[in-house]
Every structure is written in structure tokens, then in C-alpha cells.
Amino acid sequence: MILADKLMDLRKKSGWSQEDLAEKLEVSRQSISKWESAQSMPDMNRILKLAELFGVTTDYLLKDEMEPERLPGERIAGPDPDVSLRQVSMEEAQDFLKYRTISARRISLGVMMCILSPVLLFLFGGIREQWFAGAETPLLPSSLSGAAMLVLCISGLALIAFSMRQSDKGLRSIGGMIGGEVLLIAGLTVFILRLFTDGWRPSEAQAGGLGLLFLFLLIGGAVALFVTTGLRGSRFEALEEELIETEYGVEGMVRDRREKFRKTFHSQLTTGIVLCVLALIPLFVVLILFGEGDSEPWRQIPHIISLALLFALAAGGVLLIVHSSILWGGYQILLEAGDYNRMRKRFAKRNEALSIAYWSFASAVYFAWSFLSGDWNLTWIVWLIAGVCYPVVCEIADALRKRSTANKE
16 A cells, blocks of 8 residues: 555545645645645655654555554554444446436426426416506517417527536536526516417416416426435435545545536536526616506516516526535535535434434423413524524533543543
8 A cells, every 4th residue: 555545544534634634734735635646745744744643653654565454553543443434436436426417407407497486477467467457558469479489488498408408517508598598488478468469368366377387387397306316316325424435546536526627616606696696687677667667557567577587597596506516515425525524424423313302302392382371473482592502512412422432441
């Protein structure tokens, strides 16, 4: 075993990420990465510091022929002896990353569908109300056919689907995705206006029923995406919860793919947040052009359409945020970095029973106080207090556990 392998092995057994080790040695993360990939060697001062940190000798680090079992009396830093590490092969790691790529598209699409689901409901209801209030003048040319409306909707859906397939290739698909949403909204709006122009006069129940039908169809489709994606990834759930150890070469592969995705992650996350902020622009533009629309009923229709566009832009922004976060999270899980580092996993595992008992007790207090006093408008404060105190209780439990272990030793 060469120095690069020993450093990677010792670091993982200590539950540290490359960033953690770099901070302790006061070097950059790139330096640690180069040492572990055998692209460079640490100097003697760093070797001495590494030996001290890991509790091994410099001979063990520098001599390739020396293996851990040939170091009697020495302590190699590592996790608790009673905690086993789940082995992750290269094949499993690649399958997991492939699953995260697919799930990122499906889940983000499902979230977007949920956000867009009420659009037809308030388009139908709002336009109907304004039309009946006096906006009887035909707003569409009679030559506009149903085929044109269908083309708008189909083109929008096709653009969204194509953009989702290209969603891991940076920002090039964002314009297509937003354009697809706008075309879909435009198609639905033109369809509704065409119906009213042709003399269709739905009742309030009919308009609401059509809107609710569209809403439940989209939500039902989103739920189907969530459920099937979750079932498909059930075999990877242990990777998020258990301590893992990757085979040789896996960490380098994952780290390389994460670095290639880093720029895309930052750009998608930033663009998603900006889209959510800028979603109000259509509403502001309509206010500038048409005012509040109180003078004539038809002036309210652009306000309704701008609200639909607001939902479309917000849906696009949230889609980007969810998609990029799921992909990035996949890399973090395999590298045991960020929210998935070993310290947090151990903390969650050790406090699992405590968490169940704590929140069961909080629920019992809440319901007992609520039923006995009848002050339901006040008893919600139990959850606020419980939420604030939970981290403190976990820290106290962890300190007592460490003290008990030390006394046994």
C-alpha cells in the first residue's frame, strides 16, 4: 500500500473529508487531493503532522511494504470499533449516480407540475368572471383555429421535455424550458379565450371543475413520479444513512465528476434563485401598461395572464434549484461530505432512539395540554419550545455518552 492509499484510508477511517484534513494541516483541499491521487508528495513537516494526527509512525506512512497489521501497539485512528462500514463498489457508485441523474429530472419535473397545477383553475375562473362582467368584445381573430392552440400546448410540452433531457448540460436548456412553459401558458390562455369568443358560457361550477381536473391531473402525475422514483432508489437508501467505505478508485471518479459539475451546479442554482425573484416582473409590466384594471373588465385579463406567467417562471426556478441540488447531493453522499459526513451520520444514528422518545413525549404533552385546557390557539408553542430544545438535548446526551465510554475505559 502506497502513501496515497494510506492517506485516503486513514482519512476515511477518521471520518474526515478532504476539506477537514486540509484545514487541520493548513493546506488547500487540492493539495490533499493530489497526495491521495499520487500526483505529489507532502513535505517532511506535513508527514510528521499526518503521523501525529492519525496516530501512526512516519515509517508506516513512508514505507510501502508496511501494512496496518504489521504495526503492533500502534493505534490507527478510525470510527467506533463496533460500527461497520458499508462497502461501495465502483459499479454500485456508478449505478447510484445514474439513479440520481434520473431522479433529479423526475423529481424536479414533479415539483414543477405541482407549482403549475393551479394555473388553469384561476385562468378559467378569472377570465370567466371578467368576461361576464362586460369583456364581451372578441379578443381573438376568428381565423385562429383550434389546431393553432393545440400546436402551442404541444410545442410547450415538447420544449420542456427536451430541456429536461439536457438539464445536466449547463444553462443551454434554460431558455428552452422557460420558453416551453410560456408556450404552454399561452396555449391554455388562447384556448380559454377562444371558447369564450365562440360563445361558450360555462357556469361557475363548470369552470371550477375544469380547473380542478387539470390541477388533479398534474398533481397525480407528480405524485406518480415521486413514488416511482422513490421505489426505484430504495436500494440506495443505506448510502445516505450508514457509514460507507468506497473501493479504490471510486472516490477519485466521484470527485472528478463533482468538480466537472461544480460550475453547472452554481449556475443552475443561481439562475433558479434569480428566476424565482424575477417571477414578479410580468405582473409589474402589466401594472405599468394597464394599471389596476378597474375601469374596464377586459383590462383585468392581462393581470390574470401575468399571474400565470409568474407561476411559470417560479416553477422554472424551483425546477433548477431542485435538479441541481439532487445531483450535487449524490456526489456528497458518496464522498461523505457536507450534510452527509460521518460525524452527522453518527450523530443521527446514535440519537435515533432519543429522537423517537423525545418527539413522542412532546406530542403527548401537546395533546394532553390541548385537550385538558382547550387552548388550541396557545398550545402550539409546545412545538416551538421542543424544536429549540431538541439540539440541546442531543448535545447533552452525546456528552453523557462520551463520559460513560471514557469511564468504562
